[in-house]
Amino acid sequence: MAHETDLQDARLTEVRIERLNAPALKAGRATLHGAEITASRIGALELFDTDLDSVVLTGCKLDWLNLRGAHLVDVVLRDCTLTELDLGEADATRVCFENCRAETVTFTGARLADVDLRGLETGALAGIGGMRGAVVSVAQATAWAEDFAAHLGIRVSG
Known part of the structure; x- marks a missing residue:
């Protein structure tokens, strides 16, 4: 178990983290290349302003995944459960979600290219323009039609 682990500004290359149990993992402004996080339970995973390249998260439970302002390339989240996912201001290319669930996802100001959300079940969305x-x-x-319409200023009435 790791309590309040701080990896801010760290460079992690070709690492595998397995069965980590931590209330918080701080890795803002870090670089993760070829990294895997597997079967872990993390309260707050802070990866703001982080460069993630060829990173895979599998079977993780996260209360808050903070990717605000992060640069993501070739990232996969598989079989993960998240309470809150923040992609605000993130720059993401070739990111996919496989069998994941997030209660809330924020896209405000995000720049996405080839981001596959089909494997992400979610409740509330914020920043739909992103x-x-x-x-x-x-x-x-279909499920998000009212949110999309509201973003476009369209009123849906039955």
């Missing part, structure tokens, strides 16, 4: 460049399923588009 979703440009994402791929969603028909079911997701």
